Amino acid sequence: MLDSIRKNAGSWMIKFILGAIVVVFVFWGVGSFRSKRLDIMAKVNGQKILVESYRQAYNQLVKRYQRMFGGQIPEQLMKQLHLKEQTLNGLIDEALLEQAGHKMGVIVSNKEVQKVILSIPAFRKNGAFDQKTYEMVLRNAEITPLGFEHQVRMQILTEKLRALVGAGLMVPDDEAKEHYLYENGKINIMFVPLKADSCEGEVNATDKVLAAWYEDHKEEFRTDPKLKIRYLLFKTSEFTKGVKISDAEIKDYYKAHLNEFTVQERRKASHILLKVPDGAGTAKVEEIRKRLEAIRAKAEKGADFAALARKYSQDNGTKEKGGDLGFFTRGTMVKPFEKAVFALKEGEISQPVRTRFGWHLIKLEKIEPARTKSLKEVRDTIIERMRHQKAGQLMWDKANKAYDEILQMGGLDAYADQNKIKLQETDFFTKKHPPALLGQNPGILDTLFSMGQGDLSSLLDVPQGVLVAEIAEKKAPYIPPFKEVEAQVKRAYVKEKAKELCKEKAKEVLKIAREKGFAAAAKAKGLKVEETGFFKRTDMTARGKLPFNVVQQALSLYRKKPFPDDVAESGDTFYCLGFKASRAADLKDFSKEKDAIRKRLLAEKQRVAFKDWKKHLRERAKIEILQRP
Numbered sequence: 001m002l003d004s005i006r007k008n009a010g011s012w013m014i015k016f017i018l019g020a021i022v023v024v025f026v027f028w029g030v031g032s033f034r035s036k037r038l039d040i041m042a043k044v045n046g047q048k049i050l051v052e053s054y055r056q057a058y059n060q061l062v063k064r065y066q067r068m069f070g071g072q073i074p075e076q077l078m079k080q081l082h083l084k085e086q087t088l089n090g091l092i093d094e095a096l097l098e099q100a101g102h103k104m105g106v107i108v109s110n111k112e113v114q115k116v117i118l119s120i121p122a123f124r125k126n127g128a129f130d131q132k133t134y135e136m137v138l139r140n141a142e143i144t145p146l147g148f149e150h151q152v153r154m155q156i157l158t159e160k161l162r163a164l165v166g167a168g169l170m171v172p173d174d175e176a177k178e179h180y181l182y183e184n185g186k187i188n189i190m191f192v193p194l195k196a197d198s199c200e201g202e203v204n205a206t207d208k209v210l211a212a213w214y215e216d217h218k219e220e221f222r223t224d225p226k227l228k229i230r231y232l233l234f235k236t237s238e239f240t241k242g243v244k245i246s247d248a249e250i251k252d253y254y255k256a257h258l259n260e261f262t263v264q265e266r267r268k269a270s271h272i273l274l275k276v277p278d279g280a281g282t283a284k285v286e287e288i289r290k291r292l293e294a295i296r297a298k299a300e301k302g303a304d305f306a307a308l309a310r311k312y313s314q315d316n317g318t319k320e321k322g323g324d325l326g327f328f329t330r331g332t333m334v335k336p337f338e339k340a341v342f343a344l345k346e347g348e349i350s351q352p353v354r355t356r357f358g359w360h361l362i363k364l365e366k367i368e369p370a371r372t373k374s375l376k377e378v379r380d381t382i383i384e385r386m387r388h389q390k391a392g393q394l395m396w397d398k399a400n401k402a403y404d405e406i407l408q409m410g411g412l413d414a415y416a417d418q419n420k421i422k423l424q425e426t427d428f429f430t431k432k433h434p435p436a437l438l439g440q441n442p443g444i445l446d447t448l449f450s451m452g453q454g455d456l457s458s459l460l461d462v463p464q465g466v467l468v469a470e471i472a473e474k475k476a477p478y479i480p481p482f483k484e485v486e487a488q489v490k491r492a493y494v495k496e497k498a499k500e501l502c503k504e505k506a507k508e509v510l511k512i513a514r515e516k517g518f519a520a521a522a523k524a525k526g527l528k529v530e531e532t533g534f535f536k537r538t539d540m541t542a543r544g545k546l547p548f549n550v551v552q553q554a555l556s557l558y559r560k561k562p563f564p565d566d567v568a569e570s571g572d573t574f575y576c577l578g579f580k581a582s583r584a585a586d587l588k589d590f591s592k593e594k595d596a597i598r599k600r601l602l603a604e605k606q607r608v609a610f611k612d613w614k615k616h617l618r619e620r621a622k623i624e625i626l627q628r629p
Contacts, residue, residue, distance in 0.1 A: 042088065043624040044095040049088075051627060058087040058629070062442060084629035094154060096617045101157050104164065108156045116152050125259065133259055165613045166606030171598040177590060179597055184585030186279070186534040189542060189554045189577055190518050192527050194506045196499040196572040203497045205490055211482055214489050218479045221488065224430040226475035227448060230423045232412060233437070234399045235465040239391035245383050253382050254375050261373040264330065268366040269341050270305060270323035273315040275358040278543065279536050282589050285354075292352045292359045299349055305363045314358070327368065337362070399459050399466040411456060412470045425472060439463045499572060506567040506574035514563050518578045534583055550575050558582065 039051040061083050101108075117123065123134040138145055214221070254261070272295060274288050295312050299305050306322025313319045330338060337360060340353045344364035353360045406415045416423050426435050431445050438444055444460050448469060451457065457469040482489065505525065512521035522529045532542040532554075542551050547570035557564060557579035568575040 039627070041625075041627050041629075042092065043622075043626065044092055045099055045621050045623075047095050047099065049091050049095060054088060054091060054629065057091060058084060059443070061087055066440070088625075088629050092618070092623060093614060096614065096621060097154070097158060097161060100617055101161060104161070106157060106160050106164070108153045108160070112156055113149055113152050116156065117149070130259075136257075136259055162606060162610045165610050166602075169602060169605045169609060171601045171605070173594070176594050176597045176601065177587075179601060180587070180590050180593060181585045183538050183597075184279075184536060184589075186536055186583040186585075187532075187555070187557075188534045188580045188582070189532045189546070189557065190529055190580045191532070191546065191550075191554075191578070192506075192509055192518075192522050192529055192576040194502050194509070194527070194574045194576075196495070196502040196574075199498040199501040199505065200494050202501055203494045205494055205497075210486065210489050210493055213493050214482050214485075217489075217492070220492070221485050222479050223475075223477045224432060225449060225477050226428040226430055227471060228426055228428045228473040229448065229469040230412060230425045230472045231437075231467050231469040232402070232406075232416070232421065232423060233462075233465060233467050234395050234402070236388065236391050236395055237464070239394040239398070240387050243387045243390045243394070245386045245390075249386060250379060250382050251375065253386060254378065258372055261378050263371050263373060265370040266327040266329050266368040267341055267364060268327045268368075269325050269344075270309060270363045270365060271315070271318070271325060271337075272305075272309045272313040272323055272361040273358055274312070275314045276354075278539065279534075281586070282592070289352050289354075289359050292361050296349060296352070296361050299361070299363070305349070323363075324365075327366075395465055396459075399468070403459055403468060406456070406468060412468065428473070428475060437462060437464065437467070495572075502572075503567065503569070503574050506576050510563060510567055510576045513576060513578055518576075521576070531580065534581075546575070547571075550577070553577060 040048050041051045041054040042049045065077070065081070065083075100106075117134075118129045122137050123129055125133050134145075138148060272292070274292050276285055276288055280288075295308055299308055306324070309323030310319060313323050315323070318324055330342065332338070333341065334355045334357075336353055336355050340350045340360075340362055341364060344350060344362070346364055346367055348364055350360075350362040350364075353362060402415065405418075406412060409415050409418065412423055415421070426437065429435050431449060434440070434445055438448075438460075439462055441462075444462070447457060447460075448471070451471050453471050453474050455471050457467075460467040460469060509521045509525050509527065512524055518529050530545070532545040535543045537555055540548050540551050542554065546554065550568040550570050553564050553568045554577050557577065559579065559582070562579040564577055568577060
């Protein structure tokens with residue numbers, strides 16, 4: 001089976017399909033690295049990790065975040081994520097798991113890999129695995145089946161090892177009960193927020209103070225390296241004009257890509273939603289369900305569903321439209337809702353359906369069956385695709401030929417003179433703010449900024465087509481004189497000092513609160529005391545009132561320790577916290593939830609055990625980093 005489906009190229013698809021990482025290769029700009037693809041990045045107990053493997057994995061990770069952020073990864077996030085170290089650590093972990101599996105005799109057979117692949121919905125057509133669909137999905141993602149199957153194998157191996165490491169772990173009833181009491185107990189927190197910008201007016205930023213502060217913070221204002229490039233651009237659009245597509249080519253393309261023109265089944269539905277409050281007990285949940293049952297009874301007796309939705313539904317987004325959700329396909333709605341909708345016939349009304357939003361009553365209005373669009377419907381789309389493909393091939397042929405001539409002639413200027421072409425030139429730019437011409441490909445920018453003045457790039461794949469660039473001028477980073485950046489310095493100084501003042505003010509409030517109470521402390525500083533209201537200890541937003549890290553500190557408070565040791569900080573806001581009250585959990589529902597709690601706790605124990613085991617493997621391993629990322 002595996003041999004029969006190995007026909008294309010690629011690597012990390014399994015992590016996309018199974019809910020983890022999915023990415024494709026990004027273009028790196030020059031060929032010098034490719035010539036070193038067999039260089040060794042690291043060794044794990046003698047097993048080699050190649051530079052090329054590292055680079056591919058890094059590219060994939062970068063691409064993943066590019067997709068998440070619409071093509072550009074925020075610079076601060078890039079720094080925080082440590083993507084290069086993350087990539088290398090992932091490859092080291094993979095090598096360690098493979099070695100451990102071999103020592104422990106854990107085997108993943110081809111049949112097991114086949115079973116996973118055959119079960120993946122993305123590779124199915126009409127409910128069954130389809131070879132062409134499999135090839136198309138991997139080809140479109142630029143992934144090789146060989147690499148894909150390796151990732152499937154690693155996923156299975158990891159799960160087997162996790163099961164072995166976690167075998168024998170258990171959760172006693174007492175532990176489950178203790179966890180239930182903690183999860184369902186509630187707490188009410190008093191808090192006073194102080195925003196740093198409210199203290200900016202108190203900052204004394206004289207010229208003398210700013211100049212002195214700048215002397216200690218000069219490095220923060222060092223400029224970024226800058227480039228100016230001259231370039232020759234081969235635009236895709238310039239090659240599409242003369243491209244002709246024959247009827248026979250259109251028909252052949254249509255036959256070869258039928259799967260791409262398949263429209264999924266769509267269903268149109270309306271619903272009535274009754275929300276379930278956070279922390280609602282079993283009795284309350286059942287009460288709301290019965291209310292929805294009564295509404296359903298009215299609909300079954302002939303009452304207009306849309307009118308009922310307008311009267312009773314608590315979904316503000318659809319209420320005024322009679323609960324109309326429009327058409328949607330599988331995978332659009334939450335699972336319980338989807339399961340109910342796709343089990344209904346046209347005109348039918350569901351039983352009450354519970355989701356995280358509450359209880360739903362669903363009416364299926366219309367079904368549009370899956371179908372394949374006709375050639376007539378997609379003809380223009382096919383022509384446009386084929387024209388673009390042919391134009392792309394013509395463009396690359398032209399660019400490759402021109403590049404050879406540029407090298408033979410000794411540079412862009414000679415080529416431009418010979419062919420009576422005017423070279424274009426950018427303004428100075430930095431890596432953070434590249435010209436639109438280059439797009440947001442970090443590989444291309446890394447390439448250009450690593451080149452010297454007068455150096456010629458390879459062919460670069462840019463949004464408009466193919467580019468050949470020459471470094472026209474470089475500006476090294478420098479520390480500007482104070483007067484040149486005085487406004488920036490003032491903004492930075494005021495922000496820093498305002499934050500310090502605000503923190504001190506928050507500490508004063510907390511000190512007074514300990515001595516005289518929260519109300520007196522707030523009054524003394526002209527501030528307002530707020531409350532979270534009762535929230536479960538599992539609610540890490542305190543009903544949306546506090547940031548995650550502040551809630552963590554709040555949860556450490558109780559009647560005998562009503563105030564924290566210090567103020568909490570989140571961004572540019574400081575929080576003075578105080579315990580107000582708590583409510584113990586009711587044990588009446590414990591028996592119903594016990595099994596679910598034990599299952600959850602066991603999974604967490606197994607996760608921690610596996611993590612500790614991997615850490616142990618690392619500590620015992622001989623890991624040699626031969627090239628730093």
